[in-house]
Structure formats: C-alpha cells, structure tokens
Amino acid sequence: YQQTLALSIARKRGLADIAHQSRFMTALEARGLLDRAVETLPSPAALAEREARGEPMTRAELGVLLAYAKIVLFSDIVASDVPDDAHFDRDLMGYFPDQMAKKYAAEIHGHRLRREIITRVVANDLVNRGGPSFVNRLQEATGxxxxxxxRTFAVVRDGFALPALYREIDALDNQIDGQVQLDLYQMVSRLIYVTSGWYLKNDAGTAPLSQRIAELQEARKALEPKLVSLLPAFSRERIEEKRHGLFKAGAPESLAGQLALSEVAELIPDIALTARTAGADIVAAAKAFFAVSDAFRIPRVEDAARSITPSDYY
Structure with a gap:
C-alpha cells in the first residue's frame, strides 16, 4: 500500500521533482551504485529534453528510483549506529504480528538480524513517505x-504523531476523490520535508532521540491548541480558507483543520528553540515570533513564493 502510494505521489508531483530525481541519479552514479543504461533510466540530456517538453519521469522509472533509494539507504544505515538506538525498538516490534511480538518480545530483541530488520523497516518508511530523492535532497541542502x-525523520514522524495522521487519511480510501486524497498526503510530506530540513540545519542532534521527540511533543501540546489565536489576521484567514477547502473536498472536519495548520505547525520547532534560547515561556515566544513575522510581512512573502514555479533546480 505505502509503496504504491509513494509512486502515486511522486508521479503526481511530476516536473516539480524532476531536478531532484536527476541529481539523485547523478549522486548514485558518482558512488558507482547506478548504471542508467542497465536500468533503462534516462540520461541527463534525455531528462532535460523531457523536462523541456513537460514530460515527467514515468511510473516505471520512479519505481526503479524508489527501489534504489531503499537499497542504498539500507546500506548506509545498517553501517551506522542508527539501528542501535533504543527508540527504534518500536519499529522492530511493529515488524512482527502483534501476538508474536507480545509472546516472543525477548527473542525478538535478541534476534541476530535485529539491526537489519530495524534498518529495513525504517528505510522503507522514510522512502515511502518522503519519496526517492528525499535523503539525497536533504543531504545536499544541509551537508x-x-x-x-x-534520525531527524524519526523525530518528525514521532514528534508529530504522523502514523496516526496517515491512518486518518488512509481511512478515506474510496470515500473522497483520489487526487484530493493524494493532496492530503502531500501536505504531510511537506511537513516532513520542511521540518526535517529545519532540524538538520538548526539542531546538532547530540541529544538522545527520545529527548528530541519528547521536546517536540511538549512544544506541540503547549502551542497547537492556541496556534490559530496567536496568528496574524492574514495567516488566520489563509488557514481558514484552506481548512474550508479541504472540508468541502471531503476531508473530515478535524483532519481538515489539522492539515490546514500544518504549514504553521512546521514552525513549532523554531518557536521552541527561540523560547529555550531566550529562557522564555513558549506561548510568549510564539506571540513574539508571529508579531515579528507580521511586522515584516513574512507570511505574505512566503505565500507569494509558493506560487512561483521554478524553471530549474537553482
């Protein structure tokens, strides 16, 4: 289900991702991990011609990229200490049927392929949710x-309780228009990408994973019930317009409200960092954050920027 969904989202994004997909293939070639001719993938020149004609990569080609993304990420992660983090025990246990996980928990934790199972589960989840070029794109952007x-994906996934959010969207299968449902998934994908990018640029990642996740959860608990009231009028109107549009398209009211707020929710880690740095109450920090943003008309600038379709990667 998730892999098919990942391909549908990648296909829907079309030309918006073609430059990132091209750079991902180039990065794989540089590591000696991909032969485009063998995999029947377009050369850089062929891809540029397609882009000029407005033709994105095909679903079959995206399937090859998705597979490579998972294989390469598996190799990179299993060679690191990521699978040894206790936080990923939940991914390990989730790999097995519930009854087996409960009855044989000790045996599973001691399984000789424990690290490989964790790596496979997490790599699949990340690539399915983020898309084939997700990791390479963030690596290029942040170094x-x-x-x-x-690790950052885990912070965002579990700090924002995204599995539960995905289940709500999954439950809309055959209840709303399929393209609308893909739009809902893409809103979550944006939250993952933008927030992951913020963490990679602003958080050294030295604190334990469980602590980083708990900090995000606490910040959300303090801010999310008050976010709308703290926003400048322009942002409130924009969010209400989006919420109404999602609800009208068939999304349940609570889900529509949560997704409409996602572009503001992605600011929560930044606000939390501001509060910690200043030694201030997080709600007071949020008020100051949004007041400064409004004074410089940043929400309007961001809104205008999102309407621009870039003509190339840069």
Missing amino acids: RTAADVV
Missing part, C-alpha cells in the same frame, strides 16, 4: 549524513 536524516 548532513544519511544517518542524521534518518
């Missing part, structure tokens, strides 16, 4: 390692 990207 961090694949292991850093995986």
Whole structure:
C-alpha cells in the first residue's frame, strides 16, 4: 500500500521533482551504485529534453528510483549506529504480528538480524513517505549524513504523531476523490520535508532521540491548541480558507483543520528553540515570533513564493 502510494505521489508531483530525481541519479552514479543504461533510466540530456517538453519521469522509472533509494539507504544505515538506538525498538516490534511480538518480545530483541530488520523497516518508511530523492535532497541542502536524516525523520514522524495522521487519511480510501486524497498526503510530506530540513540545519542532534521527540511533543501540546489565536489576521484567514477547502473536498472536519495548520505547525520547532534560547515561556515566544513575522510581512512573502514555479533546480 505505502509503496504504491509513494509512486502515486511522486508521479503526481511530476516536473516539480524532476531536478531532484536527476541529481539523485547523478549522486548514485558518482558512488558507482547506478548504471542508467542497465536500468533503462534516462540520461541527463534525455531528462532535460523531457523536462523541456513537460514530460515527467514515468511510473516505471520512479519505481526503479524508489527501489534504489531503499537499497542504498539500507546500506548506509545498517553501517551506522542508527539501528542501535533504543527508540527504534518500536519499529522492530511493529515488524512482527502483534501476538508474536507480545509472546516472543525477548527473542525478538535478541534476534541476530535485529539491526537489519530495524534498518529495513525504517528505510522503507522514510522512502515511502518522503519519496526517492528525499535523503539525497536533504543531504545536499544541509551537508548532513544519511544517518542524521534518518534520525531527524524519526523525530518528525514521532514528534508529530504522523502514523496516526496517515491512518486518518488512509481511512478515506474510496470515500473522497483520489487526487484530493493524494493532496492530503502531500501536505504531510511537506511537513516532513520542511521540518526535517529545519532540524538538520538548526539542531546538532547530540541529544538522545527520545529527548528530541519528547521536546517536540511538549512544544506541540503547549502551542497547537492556541496556534490559530496567536496568528496574524492574514495567516488566520489563509488557514481558514484552506481548512474550508479541504472540508468541502471531503476531508473530515478535524483532519481538515489539522492539515490546514500544518504549514504553521512546521514552525513549532523554531518557536521552541527561540523560547529555550531566550529562557522564555513558549506561548510568549510564539506571540513574539508571529508579531515579528507580521511586522515584516513574512507570511505574505512566503505565500507569494509558493506560487512561483521554478524553471530549474537553482
């Protein structure tokens, strides 16, 4: 289900991701891990011609990229200390049927392939949710390692309780238009990418994974019930417009509200860092954060920037 969904989302994004997909293939070639001719993938020149014609990569080609992304990420992560983090025990246990996990928990924790199972589960989850070029794109943007990207993905995934959010969207199968449902998934994908990028640029990642996740959860608990009331009028109106549009398209009211707020929710780690740095109450920090943003009309600038379709990678 998730892999098919990942391909559908990648296909829907089309030309918006083609430059990142091209750079991912180039990065794989540089590591000696990909032969485009063998895999029947387009050369850089062929890809540029397609882009000029408005033709994105095919679903079959995206399937090859998705497979390579998982294989390469598995190799990178299993060679790191990521699978040894106790936080990923939940991914290990989730790999097995519930009854087996409960009855044979000790045996599973002592399984000789424990690290490989954790790596496979986490790599699949990350690539399915982020897309084939997710890791390479963040590495290029931040200079961090694949292991850093995986840890950050875990912070965002579990700090924002995304598995539960995904289940809500999954439950809409055959209840709303399929393209609308893909739009809902893409809103979560944006939250993952933007917030992961923020963490990789602003968080050294030296604290235990469980602590980083708990800090995000606490910040969300303090801010999310008050976010709308703290926002400038322009942002409130924009979010309400988006919420209404999602609800009208068939999303349940609570889900529509949560997804409409996602572009603001991605600011929570930044606000939490501001509060910690200043030694201030997080709600007071949020008020100051949004007041400064409004004074410089940043929400309007961001809104205008999102309407621009870039003509190339740079």
